[in-house]
Amino acid sequence: MKTTDKFFIGLLLFGAVWLLLAPSKPELKEIPLKDLVQEATQYDRYVSTDEVAKAIMSNDPSVILIDVRSPEAYKKYTLPGAINIPVDSILNDQYADYVNQDVYKTVFFSNGSSEANRAWSICASLGYKNNYVMKGGLNEWIRTIIRPEKPAEWSSEGDFDLYEFRKGASRFFGGANASGSAEPAAPAPAPRPIAHKKKKQAAAGGCE
Amino acid sequence: MGPLFPQGLISEPLNLLIAFIIGIGFGIGLEAAGFTNTRKLAGVFYGYDFVVLKVFFTAAMTAAIGLFLMDAYGLIDIKLTFYPHTYWIPTAIAGVIMGLGFLIGGFCPGTSVCAATTGKIDAMMFVVGVFIGIFFYAFTYEPLFETLRGTGKMGQVDIAEWIGISDGLFIFIVTVIAVASFVIVDKIQKKVNSKGKIKDIEELGL
Amino acid sequence: MSDRKNKYMNPYLAGFIIGLMLIAAYYFSGEGLGGSGAFKKVVIASVDAVAHDYAKDAAYFAPAVNRGESPLNSFLIFEILGVIAGAILSAAYFGRLSFKLGKGPNITNKTRLVAAVFGGILWGIGSQLGRGCTSGLVMSGMAVNSLSGYVGLIAIFGGGYLFAWFLRKLWL
Incomplete structure (x- = not known):
């Protein structure tokens, strides 16, 4: 074996030993977003505002909405029926029945998505199942449900159906399209669980 | 902190320029190691030339050690890269197809590009074959491959986490296996070549 | 020089x-x-x-x-x-x-070129089905400890050794 060979092989071994002795990463980075136990890719994490609206309107008993913002923000505005668990206290024992269970679907939401994502990641890293994030948070909620926009004329039929649903939902939640009382009696049809769509993922990076 | 482009820390034109420069280094490494010589590549399956195994394992382990060291010291967050999704069934089937393709065609796509552009006529035919293969796949995707491609889905799986050991320990074990194999294949290569049956051995630079 | x-x-x-x-x-x-x-x-x-x-x-x-x-x-x-x-x-x-033209010592140029096209076709199909080739799937996958990289490594080289004996005329 030549000297050059020995040098590079030695370098590899040195690096491997160094890596073995290197400090483990700080806690925050070790939250595995792709936790095997969860068997979830990030595409299974989100539910849309429309799905949440449907669940509220149908009084779906299998869905629990959790507002992960601060108590002050929660008092000012939240979704009907939501309970408040600030993200920093998500692991408190008193809330364990909500976040670590296999009966209900819990949906986290915040103003945008980031705090809810944090709550979700913490739970996922501990192997808790049945947790979801409302995509886009309350901002998206206002944009799509409370003040839905009429789709452009050339939009597909599906878009118009969605718009009709949102207009109805907007009236239900007392939004901009409300014509009359903002507090309709909650109807109670058969419970319907949230169907979380598996989106086809676009080819991203790599050699695919 | 890396990766820079996915976090919007460098612009797209700069990213493409860097891609080009990285490609130059990759191309020099492949050509200079002899990967445009199809006999050197096939040697790994017949024991007369193990350059593929040496270059391949050195490259993979250098990168793994470097990346996880950078990850440990906070210079890069590996979880933010386009981390590969594992679909073990199509990957295993496709791997066997590619293994067969390696023995029949004598290249893999990356090496064939180097070989074809430096004048190897067999590599040019190989490149033509790759295009035919991708066209075939693309136009028969829905009836033949779409279902199979999505089977065995496991998400973005880290093999060390999957086994249940730390990344560092896993890489250390693979590095030790690689180094042991370097020593063993040198012995095999000497033995095979001492029988003196390899024609035109000077072409292989052994 | x-x-x-x-x-x-x-x-x-x-x-x-x-x-x-x-x-x-x-x-x-x-x-x-x-x-x-x-x-x-x-x-x-x-x-x-x-x-x-x-x-x-x-x-x-x-x-x-x-x-x-x-x-x-x-x-x-x-x-x-x-x-x-x-x-x-x-x-x-x-x-x-x-x-x-690179080839094994005991085959004709024509055989080599036909084999190269067929090998390329197999790679074209395999790389699409398997989400990458030796570089993108295996080497890049191994660099980040991805399970898919190691599945690919075992399948490609395992497959190669499996067929090596049958195809030895092409190379020896």
Whole structure:
């Protein structure tokens, strides 16, 4: 074996030993977003505002909405029926029945998505199942449900159906399209669980 | 902190320029190691030339050690890269197809590009074959491959986490296996070549 | 000049250089090094140019075509352009820049060329089904401890050794 060979092989071994002795990463980075136990890719994490609206309107008993913002923000505005668990206290024992269970679907939401994502990641890293994030948070909620926009004329039929649903939902939640009382009696049809769509993922990076 | 482009820390034109420069280094490494010589590549399956195994394992382990060291010291967050999704069934089937393709065609796509552009006529035919293969796949995707491609889905799986050991320990074990194999294949290569049956051995630079 | 004619670089040094490039690819762009990815993008771009109406609805082409950006404007394409430049530089330095046909010593040129096309076809199909080739799937996968990289490693080299004995006439 030549000297050059020995040098590079030695370098590899040195690096491997160094890596073995290197400090483990700080806690925050070790939250595995792709936790095997969860068997979830990030595409299974989100539910849309429309799905949440449907669940509220149908009084779906299998869905629990959790507002992960601060108590002050929660008092000012939240979704009907939501309970408040600030993200920093998500692991408190008193809330364990909500976040670590296999009966209900819990949906986290915040103003945008980031705090809810944090709550979700913490739970996922501990192997808790049945947790979801409302995509886009309350901002998206206002944009799509409370003040839905009429789709452009050339939009597909599906878009118009969605718009009709949102207009109805907007009236239900007392939004901009409300014509009359903002507090309709909650109807109670058969419970319907949230169907979380598996989106086809676009080819991203790599050699695919 | 890396990766820079996915976090919007460098612009797209700069990213493409860097891609080009990285490609130059990759191309020099492949050509200079002899990967445009199809006999050197096939040697790994017949024991007369193990350059593929040496270059391949050195490259993979250098990168793994470097990346996880950078990850440990906070210079890069590996979880933010386009981390590969594992679909073990199509990957295993496709791997066997590619293994067969390696023995029949004598290249893999990356090496064939180097070989074809430096004048190897067999590599040019190989490149033509790759295009035919991708066209075939693309136009028969829905009836033949779409279902199979999505089977065995496991998400973005880290093999060390999957086994249940730390990344560092896993890489250390693979590095030790690689180094042991370097020593063993040198012995095999000497033995095979001492029988003196390899024609035109000077072409292989052994 | 003559002392470097048709010499090869130390394999561990070559591997080390490729490894550094792989680190750089992940650090700057978050991507691995690819071989077959560029082929795929060329196929997609050419089909899109000739038959856009077909491509925008076909399951294989649609995700890339409907993104509104040319598939050629990507990391993998520029990386492969660099690979070509690097290979030519290196081949010129080592005096290997000439038309030549590489093959096993006991087969005809025609056999070799037909086999090369068939091997290429298998790689074309395999790299698409398996989400990458030796570079993008296995080497880049191993660099980040991805399970898929190791599945690919075992399958490609295991498959190779499985068929090696039957195909020995091509190479020995």
